[in-house]
Amino acid sequence: MKLKGSQKIETERLFLMPQTIKEQKRLWEILMIDDVKKYYLTVPIKFKNKLIDWNLQEKYYKTKIEHANDKDVFCWSIFLKDTDKCIGQIDCHINIDNQSSIDVYDVGWYIDPLYQSMGYCTEAARAMLYYMFAECDIKKIITSAAVCNSSSWKVMEKLGFIREKKTRKVQYTFLDELTEVYIYTIDKERFLSFNF
Ligand SMILES: CC(C)(COP(=O)(O)OP(=O)(O)OC[C@H]1O[C@@H](n2cnc3c(N)ncnc32)[C@H](O)[C@@H]1OP(=O)(O)O)[C@@H](O)C(=O)NCCC(=O)NCCS
Numbered sequence: 431m432k433l434k435g436s437q438k439i440e441t442e443r444l445f446l447m448p449q450t451i452k453e454q455k456r457l458w459e460i461l462m463i464d465d466v467k468k469y470y471l472t473v474p475i476k477f478k479n480k481l482i483d484w485n486l487q488e489k490y491y492k493t494k495i496e497h498a499n500d501k502d503v504f505c506w507s508i509f510l511k512d513t514d515k516c517i518g519q520i521d522c523h524i525n526i527d528n529q530s531s532i533d534v535y536d537v538g539w540y541i542d543p544l545y546q547s548m549g550y551c552t553e554a555a556r557a558m559l560y561y562m563f564a565e566c567d568i569k570k571i572i573t574s575a576a577v578c579n580s581s582s583w584k585v586m587e588k589l590g591f592i593r594e595k596k597t598r599k600v601q602y603t604f605l606d607e608l609t610e611v612y613i614y615t616i617d618k619e620r621f622l623s624f625n626f
Pocket residue numbers: 465466467469470538539540541542545546547548549550551552553574575576579580581582584585
């Protein structure tokens with residue numbers, strides 16, 4: 431693993447930028463849209479009321495930005511090249527459930543609903559994963575997506591992720607009941623041969 435941090439990445443239509451405080455409120459506003467937060471947030475339910483109040487969140491976002499340029503942080507704000515508008519966030523982070531002897535990573539992404547279904551997440555994810563696998567030399571990603579969240583697992587399948595046979599249950603922050611999720615994995619060799 432080469433610790434290179436969240437360096438700027440350019441794609442055909444997007445810039446993935448290391449995060450700054452400037453766009454954090456906009457990202458929070460996107461995240462708080464029901465259809466965005468529902469199958470994304472897994473922070474403990476006790477934080478639910480704090481999450482929906484910007485005055486309580488601002489401090490957390492400021493602390494997050496203090497670490498935005500750390501070499502072990504891989505989290506980008508997604509901007510449209512032509513309008514410079516921030517439309518979402520994408521990240522790759524150590525998977526804390528990891529039992530393996532190699533470092534295994536997880537991914538997360540969300541896009542403003544006004545800009546969904548235009549291929550932006552797939553474009554951003556392909557570029558981020560290339561950076562993580564080819565330049566930072568990570569070996570493997572294990573991630574998950576709610577069975578009913580097909581827009582997210584379709585992105586994974588378009589990028590070559592393999593769905594495991596078993597599902598598991600996850601407690602999402604804003605849902606009362608446990609939700610069934612698919613588990614997806616991909617390693618460096620498969621990602622590079624599938625996409626390039
Ligand atoms: C998941 C998410 C980031 C995808 O972003 P996006 O920019 O719309 O993704 P893309 O356009 O690259 O691809 C989405 C795919 O899902 C499809 N899709 C979109 N909405 C769909 C729906 N309601 N049902 C089924 N498929 C859907 C799109 O058609 C596209 O597939 P295609 O290329 O075969 O046509 C976005 O839906 C989102 O922000 N969701 C809320 C947050 C979230 O759930 N994050 C993931 C947690 S695992």
